[in-house]
Amino acid sequence: YHPWKLFIPASVITLCIFAFNLLGDGIRDLLDPQASEHLRTAHE
Numbered sequence: 374y375h376p377w378k379l380f381i382p383a384s385v386i387t388l389c390i391f392a393f394n395l396l397g398d399g400i401r402d403l404l405d406p407q408a409s410e411h412l413r414t415a416h417e
Contacts, residue, residue, distance in 0.1 A: 401408065
């Protein structure tokens with residue numbers, strides 16, 4: 374039993390999820406800039 378062997382696959386999955394989230398945010402900002410302005414002003 375070697376739990377440290379899970380570190381690399383778990384890290385890759387985590388990085389892929391993070392990258393897809395960033396990609397989705399960028400696509401949303403490109404396709405609907407008014408919505409991104411609304412989201413920014415809602416947080417202030």
